[in-house]
Amino acid sequence: MAYLDAASTEPLHPAAREALLAALDVGWADPARLYGSARRARLLLDQARAEIAEVLGARPDELSFTTSGTQAVHLGVLGALQGRRRAGRHLVVSAVEHSSVLHAAGVHEGAGGSVQTIGVAITGRVDLPAFAEAVAAEGVAAAALQTANHEVGTLQPVAEAAEACRAAGVPLVVDAAQSAGRLPIPPGWSVLTASAHKWGGPAGVGVLAVRKGTRWRSPYPEDERELRRVPGYENVPAVVAAAAALRARAAESAAENARLSALVDRIRAEVPRRVPDVEVIGDPVDRLPHLVTFSCLYVDGEVLLTELDKAGFAVSSGSSCTASTLRPSHVLEAMGVLTHGNVRVSLPRGIPEDDVERFLTVLPDIVRRVRQRLGVQ
Amino acid sequence: MIWRKKSPEPPAEAPAPVIPPAALTIDALGRKCPIPIIMLAERVGEVPVGAVISVLADDPAAFTDVPAWCRLKSHQHVESYELPQGGWAIHVRRQY
Incomplete structure (x- = not known):
C-alpha cells in the first residue's frame, strides 16, 4: 500500500x-x-x-x-x-x-x-x-x-x-x-x-x-x-x-522538503499530461512542499478513491460526492473550482519515488474506467 | 458556519426574476454531481455556437461545478438564476 x-x-x-x-x-x-x-x-x-x-x-x-x-x-x-x-x-x-x-x-x-x-x-x-x-x-x-x-x-x-x-x-x-x-x-x-x-x-x-x-x-x-x-x-x-x-523533522526538513516538492512538481506536470480533462488546483509555487490536489471532470470522487484504494493507493478527496457529506467542500467552493472528482495527494516523509511513479502509471486507466462506467466517452 | 456561496436574495417586494429563454434546457434536477456536468458536456454540441443552454440542477455542487466546467472548456457561464422550487437555472453559452 x-x-x-x-x-x-x-x-x-x-x-x-x-x-x-x-x-x-x-x-x-x-x-x-x-x-x-x-x-x-x-x-x-x-x-x-x-x-x-x-x-x-x-x-x-x-x-x-x-x-x-x-x-x-x-x-x-x-x-x-x-x-x-x-x-x-x-x-x-x-x-x-x-x-x-x-x-x-x-x-x-x-x-x-x-x-x-x-x-x-x-x-x-x-x-x-x-x-x-x-x-x-x-x-x-x-x-x-x-x-x-x-x-x-x-x-x-x-x-x-x-x-x-x-x-x-x-x-x-x-x-x-x-x-x-x-x-x-x-x-x-x-x-x-x-x-x-x-x-x-x-x-x-x-x-x-x-x-x-x-x-x-x-x-x-x-x-x-x-x-x-x-x-x-x-x-x-x-x-x-x-x-x-x-x-x-526540523533537522530533516530542508533536504526532505526539496525532495517531496520535486515529486509534487512531477505530479503537477504529469497528471494533466496523462489524464484528459483534469485541473491541478492550488498555487503551483507558494504551496506546501508535500501536497497537491487535482480535480477530474466527469468523475465521482468517491468511486475514484475506492478504485485507487483497490490499486493500493491511499489518497483523500474533498469532493462532495464522497461519503456522508452532501455538501461540496467549502474550500473548493470558495475557490470556484470543480468540486467533484477531487483527489488530494500528500506525501509522507521518506516516501519512495517509485510509489509516485506507480501512482502516475495507474491513474490514467483508473480515471478512464470510472468515466466509462458513468457513460462518458 | 461553513461558508457557502449564496445567490443574492431578491428584495421581498420585487417580482420573481424572469429567467430569459434558452435554446436548450437540460433537466438535471435531482441528479448528483458529476451527472449534471456529464449531461451538459454530452449535449453542448446540439445548439449553434453563441446559443444558450439552461442547466436545471439542485445539487449544491452544480452551482460551482457548471461555471468551473465553463472555465475549463472555454465556454461562457452567463448567469445562474434561482428557481422558485429550489435549485438553479444555470445558463451557459456555447463558444465554439
Whole structure:
C-alpha cells in the first residue's frame, strides 16, 4: 500500500516511537506533584515544551498542550474572542479555514457575535486587501488565518495579514496544523495552533501558543493544568514523543522538503499530461512542499478513491460526492473550482519515488474506467 | 458556519426574476454531481455556437461545478438564476 495521505496524518516518526516507549516508563507520574517520579514527569514535560517552543518560534511559557489540533483551534479562537469582549464581538476569518475554525466561529455567532468571511482567489489564497480592510474596521475582536490550506496546499500571506492586524490592534489566530514541522512559522501571530500527528508525532497532542501581551481568556471552566489554558491531565509520554518528532523533522526538513516538492512538481506536470480533462488546483509555487490536489471532470470522487484504494493507493478527496457529506467542500467552493472528482495527494516523509511513479502509471486507466462506467466517452 | 456561496436574495417586494429563454434546457434536477456536468458536456454540441443552454440542477455542487466546467472548456457561464422550487437555472453559452 502506497500511503499518499500525509495531510490527514503523518505516520509516526521513528524518533517519536522510541521517545514514546521510553517516556511511558519514566514519564507516567503526575507532573503536578512533588515526589521524585512526579518531578521527573514535570522535567520531561517542560523539556518537551521548551523544544517545541523553540522550533515553533515561541517562548516556553507561551505554549500549552491540548488533546488535539482541533481543541487547540477551538480554545485559540474562542479564548481570543473572550479576551477581547470589551473591544468588540466581530470575528474575521478566511473562507478556506479548517472546519474547526469555522465551527468555533459558529459558536461565537450563536452567542450573539458576528463573523465576516473573506473570500479567496482561484488559487485559494485569501484576498489580502479585503482581509486588511476587514480587520481595520470598528469592533473587531479577533481574526483567524491558516498558514497553509489543508485541501489544496496554498500558503496564505500570514506575515502580511499579521502586520495589518498589528496596525489595527487585533489579535491574529494562526492555524499552523498543515505547515508546522515542515516550514518555518511566519512571524506576527498572537495565538498559534498546531497538531503533533501532522508532523509525525502521536495522536492526542495539540499545541496552543498565546503570545505574551495577548489578551486571552479560556472559554472553559478554570483548571490548574497547562498554565491554566487547557483543562485536564497532561499526556506526558505523548508530548515527549511529539517533541522528538518535531525536532527530528526540523533537522530533516530542508533536504526532505526539496525532495517531496520535486515529486509534487512531477505530479503537477504529469497528471494533466496523462489524464484528459483534469485541473491541478492550488498555487503551483507558494504551496506546501508535500501536497497537491487535482480535480477530474466527469468523475465521482468517491468511486475514484475506492478504485485507487483497490490499486493500493491511499489518497483523500474533498469532493462532495464522497461519503456522508452532501455538501461540496467549502474550500473548493470558495475557490470556484470543480468540486467533484477531487483527489488530494500528500506525501509522507521518506516516501519512495517509485510509489509516485506507480501512482502516475495507474491513474490514467483508473480515471478512464470510472468515466466509462458513468457513460462518458 | 461553513461558508457557502449564496445567490443574492431578491428584495421581498420585487417580482420573481424572469429567467430569459434558452435554446436548450437540460433537466438535471435531482441528479448528483458529476451527472449534471456529464449531461451538459454530452449535449453542448446540439445548439449553434453563441446559443444558450439552461442547466436545471439542485445539487449544491452544480452551482460551482457548471461555471468551473465553463472555465475549463472555454465556454461562457452567463448567469445562474434561482428557481422558485429550489435549485438553479444555470445558463451557459456555447463558444465554439
